[in-house]
Amino acid sequence: MTFGAWNMRTLLDRDENVCPERKTAIVARELLRYDVDVAALSETHLAEEGELVEHGAGYTFFWKGLDASKPRRSGVGFTIKNRLVKQLQECPIHISDRVTTLRLHIDNDKYLNVIGAYAPTLDKSDDIKDQFYEELAKCIESVGPGELILLLGDFNARDVRDYDAWPKVLGNHGVGCMNSNGHLLLSLCAQFKLATSTMFRLPAKYKNTWMHPRSKH
Template sequence: MSEILQKQAPWVTLPLAARELARYNIDIALSETRFGDNGQLTKTGGGYTFFWYGRSAEERREAGVGFAIKTTHIPKLASIPEDINNRLMKMQLPLGRYTCVMLVSAYAPMMTNPDEVKDKFYEELDSLISSVPQSEKLIILGDFNACVCTDHQAWHNITGKHGVGKCNSNRLLLRTCASHDLNITNTMFCLPNRNKTIWTHLRSRHWHQIDYVITKVKGRQDMRLTKALDRPPPHHLQIQLLHPTKEKASG
């Protein structure tokens, strides 16, 4: 959805996004955005409510994150999506009486950013992951601007056998996943490359896998499929089929 949610005003672009989400019957979606400040918008007749957080109107809009949620699901939420900063946003979704899943929308700095900017993002992501109770499910979704490669033996349980390409110099994502026992689910499913890669470099025309769906290793069985849908470049739409188990109360 990122090519839709760019610099135009929310009331211009969000109806287009709503139609695209309804086409695929998506329940919850997220994306990096270029909207200024923070906001919430429900499009009458569109079926979705949008939440976003970005930089102030005076700043260059290089970062911003958001959620799109079917409006009928809003009353089920424990609380509305909460922004951590303009690159991280979280939302708690109840699963029955005893289980919740924490959804995190993430937009990592690009490789061209200074190291201190990238380090700061992963430090804040690390703190957010650490704040989630061990009993709570966790799903992190977003654009990490990182390639995690096909070397699943070096990153056992973190990546699977079906990654794409070579690992770039940004190993902060892999290290963060390793320190929290997280699994990058995109690498777990055997699919054609066109259904694994998300973004194409407009000059080289090479496709890359940089958007990821990440979960706790023990919650990996909840993930039924992570797949990129065929769309015009530069960005594909990625879907995650989720069937979470509902744990019963102990004792």
């Protein structure tokens, strides 16, 4: 199976948008082009909790957001191929507008727990960040012994290349200098013995997912 993570910026369709199609239809078609089976979505901005099927490209969207009456700057969810949705033993379980989970039956008694997350940005208060990581930690702790964990999403984090300081967590293929969100993420990974993507050797263009609009860093 192929997994991915995508920060949508928004999945909201507005009248003033110049795009003639639903955003979910565009996203589904792009996921099909890359043959992604399951994608963890973040910053969807969709309200409440819902489900939507895009029959054309063959994907189902599941999401969790804040109440429609509240400003929405977060939101998480999953996009799953329709053929896989039919085989699901359990639907996604949404912890909050920042954490969601999907338990997949792999083989016999083996399960993979896919956790989708959208971490608070650097400008958010420590209380908001602490709440997010508490939710995430409880979610990981709830995974049954022997079951696999795949943590996906946008952590608004930058990790350092000092892999000697974070053995078995941080690889030597990172980029840049650590920010405070990076320290929180690595602390969580160290606590639960999770390896980060810096363990894998990738081309430079795949090591970063965001560029500063002014400085271009």
